[in-house]
Amino acid sequence: MNSFLFAVAYWALSIFYSLAALVLSFLPGRKPVAWVIARYTRRMVWAMRTFAGIRLEVRGRERLIDQPVIYACKHHSWGDGYCIYSTIPDLAFVTGDHLEKYPFMATLLKKLGAIVVNNCGGIEARRNLASRSADAAKDGRSILIYPEGHLNAPGTYRRYRSGVWHMMNNFNMPVVPVATNLGLFWQEEHYKKTPGTAVIEFLEPIMPGMTKDAFLERLRDRIEGQSQQLIAEATGTPVVPSVLVKD
Template sequence: MVLQAIRSAIFYVLFIGQTVIVAVLIGTAALVTRRRTNFSWATAKYWCASNLALLRGLGGIKTVVSGLENIPPGGCIIAAKHQSDWDVFAIFPHTGRPAYIVKKELMRIPFFGWAAQSLDCIEVDRKRGAEAIPLMMAQAHAAIDRGCRIVIFPEGTRKAPLAPADYRQGVVRLYMELNVPVVPVALNSGLFWGRNSLMLWPGTAEAKFLPPIEPGLSANEFQKRLKNAIEPESNALILAAVDRGLSRPVDARLQAGIDAARAARP
């Protein structure tokens, strides 16, 4: 436990340190060019790949991504479960030219926000509620026109593994507005690098791209299909990891979730 805490602390020092450096590099380039460049794209790919390497080397967290054959050609929305910062790094390399939906507060951070904007990120102001939707839609249409794939976390924030699902309306509005397929993504990363956790736990974090949901459904049917795709598959990935054995402690909340997921399993 002590050794893992030390390794986790070293990871955070390196992770935060290089994130600041990368943000300054890409942000400065963005101020000069006002657009996405080969340099900014290559630096962003390095950032994601190096963070995954640090997680494996220091935290003992391996990365497995499957189901890439389910990503259709052309524009689409990638809607992923969100349990960890790992999700961003793991999904990024497989999205072509991604346009992440990012909360406004992050876009206002000097250098980081400039970098994010130059890398096609789409700003959403959660405090404005429904009033923020038209601006988000305008940015999403422009991103699709540039050849991007929209990446959104439908619950809006990181959730603990097996916590009750809380899907927001943003992904539904995007689906209805853009008329493109939606690729659900299930994952189990929160078991190994949880939200607000300073400790990394060794294991294999997995993300699985699922068959796309075709455009043209009603809002209610789409939301039902999305939730029914992501939640059972995420639970299955979590239970598979539990069955292999976890290095982390299992508290009462997580154990209750595991028991409920096992009871609901067909």
């Protein structure tokens, strides 16, 4: 029943706020649409708690620094974005171009200043990532990116991609790793929701200046290590290493 009630709330909120954002997209500037999306994400976190029984706990706020940064997040669930954006609004988030297939989404993503890249990767995707990230950095906005570029089940990970390293060095922005165990309660795109307390945790920032391989190793170890700690804490099981899933 929890999953059904949340599904109803999910679509009702999504349709309502999407239409509101579309109407406001005709106004000049980005702020009206960003305001609606911030409210949407907060309402979705409320719906997670009220209908699905998933409470959100945010840890590590004291590690956040007062300057634009790159948030590099573990990606367990469709709910990750709601949790992060409701905590730190007006992020310039990196997303795949698959979202543009939905009606009006291309317009809204452009209005929000989202960084849309080709899901297939390649040189063109890297160029788009660089140019659109530069726009966000110039505006003094923080950036949200999922360095694996893919949803993963709890306890698994994919190869960490180098785009986040290029952004860090190109714009001299610290990278804040973000761990989570949300996938235990809302896994990937699954319909079923499991009540419990989901945690997102901001970890120690990584400063620019590292080599690509050293940076990606440190980023992966911090995100995967702490995500596994959070999973073990929630399940009462021993901490085990996450398992690499090949693309």
